[in-house]
Amino acid sequence: MNTAPQRTLTIVGGGAAGWMTAIYLNRYFNAKPGALHIRVVESPDIGIIGVGEATVHSIRFFFAAMGLDERELMQEANGTLKSGILFRNWMKPVNGRTHEYFHPFEANLSGSQLDISSSWFASGTPGSYDEAVCTSVHLIRDGLCAKGKNSRAYDGVVPYGYHLDATLMARFLRRKAVQSGVEHIEATVSEVETQGDHIQAVVTDKGRIDGDIFVDCTGFRGLLMEALQQNNWQSFADALPCNKAVAxxxxxxxxxxxxxxxxxxxxxxxxxxxxxxxxxxGTGYVYDGNRLSPEQAEAELRDFIGTGGAVLKAVHLDMKVGRRKQFWVGNCIAMGLAGGFIEPLESTGLHVINIGARLLATHLSSSEISQPVRDSYNELMIGVYEDLKQFIVLHYCLTDRDDTDFWRQAKASVEHCPALKQKLAVWKHKVCEYLDLAGSYATTFTDENYRYVLYGMQHYPDLALRPDPEQIEQVFARGKQKVEMARQQALPHAAYLKAIGTLPV
Incomplete structure (x- = not known):
């Protein structure tokens, strides 16, 4: 029988990072109450940044594992469904048409004699890669969503993520966490008491609050981590120069x-x-603050979104793009924006919180935390952020735009990702495949995701293949059948939202 004394874990900061971490660790450790006392210290005076408000599809599995009701979540957070991302204008216009491609969440269509990518190149099939190998792009063009008439919670015709109001989602998670036993303290931290590489307590306007383990969820400020260790930040500004946003x-x-x-x-x-x-x-402009002033950026965004619909709110944000050199120092772990930030191009904000919380749970499962455990956590989280950086750079470095200095220099961003530069050279002569990325830490983005971006950005390999044309034709005929079956099952997006009570009938 394990007779280890109860430990106290103090999370400083709420928002998505604080409440996702609290609800996950509570469910992991306190199936039977008493293993870990979890408290969240949250200031009522500090707002939630909430940039992006979109997710990747794997966040469904987090919400499901936490026992949360999907319909209730969407109702309370003004949620909609997301089948992927439509990228527009990332290359020069083609035949007078704005360049665009779709990056869905679903797996590629299966091949036969050849893998599906090689089959597409060999077939000479007209149209885009996404149209040939996935279903979601056809559904969104028909106004259809990922949910079918008989879809269960957290299941759909195709994989999907969400669009959620970040502030409302955090409130929803807070309510569920407190109901399940997490302590909530509304207080503003004024001082962090440290001894060596450990935090002893935080001093607040409600008194001194101690703990055995601290999780820093204070956003870009990194209040706890900065008190523990200086020079603990690895900037990504060389590869990803966008450092500001207007929302x-x-x-x-x-x-x-x-x-x-x-x-x-x-x-x-x-x-x-x-x-x-x-x-x-929700709209926003992620931009290079060294090239545009906030006023210029806001004017350009307003011009882009047009005059239809009243502007409710405009907010300017400074973004700290990079990661911690060490995410776990002493008895403190940085989570969410306190640990790192990759611009929200692929909606990875909640994803890295999910990964961080899950890894923290397994690394905290021992009764005594050793340095090898901290080292392991740090290595894994560093790998996650470095791989995500590489994937985001992929979107920029393949552009052929040369209309501004920003886009002319974007092509050179690959110089800051040597491994990607080497892969791109190889991918001019072969398709991107699983083993090319098998050592990746960023499990959300695999070879299939890379292919959607590579071929959407027209980075094609030069292949010399002579497959059986009849087999190739059969592969893509099956793909068309799959699309038609999905069309018959999928609901119009508005109809689904009305059915679950998030849109008025």
Missing amino acids: IQKAYADSIEPRPYTQATALTNGWAWQIDLTNRQ
Whole structure:
């Protein structure tokens, strides 16, 4: 029988990072109460940044594992579904048409004699790669979402993520965490008491709060980590120069219905997101603050989104792009923005919190925390951020745009990712395949995701293949049948949202 004394874990900061970590660790350690006392110290005066408001599809498995009701989550966070990201204007126009491609969450269509990518190149099939090998792009063009008439919770016709109001989602998670036994303290931290590489307590306007383990969820400030260790930040500014954002919340114009996908449109010095919630659209411009002033960026974003629908709110943000050199120092672990930040191009914010919380649970499972355990956690989290950086750089370095200095220099971003540069050279002569990326830490983005970006950005291999044309034709005929079956099952996005009570009937 394990008679180890109860430990206290103090999470400083709420938001998505604090409450996702609290609810996960509580469910992991306290199936029977008493193993770990978890408290969240949250200031009522510090707002949630909530940039992006979109997720990757794997967050479904987190919500499901936490026993959360999907319909309730979407109702309380003004949620909509997301089948992927439509990228627009990331290359020069083709035949007068704006360049675009879709990056879905679903796996590629299966091949036969050849893998599906080689089959597509060998077939000479007209149209884009995404149209040939996935279903989701056809559904979104028909206004259909990932949910079918008989889809169960957290299941769909195709994989999907969400668009969620970040503030409302955090409140929902807070309520569920407190109901399950997590202690919530509303207080503002004024001082961090340290001894060596350990935190002894935080001093707040409600008194001194101690703990055995501390989790820093204080956002870009990294309040606890900065008190413990200086020079603990690895900047990604050389590879990813976008360091500012302006976010605008916009009311819908009449008759507009929420789209079941995120849109990422390249502008002059960065890119703009458009994310549809049930009650409004979230838009934002992620840009290089060394090339644009906040006023110029806001003007460009307002011009891009147009005049339809009233602007509800505009917020300017400074982004600290990079990661901790050490995520776990002494008895303190950095989570969420306190640990690192990759610009929200692929909606990875909640994803890295999910990974961090899951890894923290297994690394905390021993009764005594040794340095090899901290080293293991640090190595894994560093790998996650470095791999995500590489995937984001992939989107920039393949551009052929040369209309601004930003885009001319974007091509050179690959110089800061030597492993990617080597792979791109190889991928000019062969398809990207699983083993090319098998050592990756970022499990969400595999060879299939890389292919959607590579071939969407027209980075094609020069192949000399002579497959059986009849077999190739059969492969893509099966793909078309799959699309038609999905069309018959999938619901219009607005119809699904009305059915679960998040849109008025």
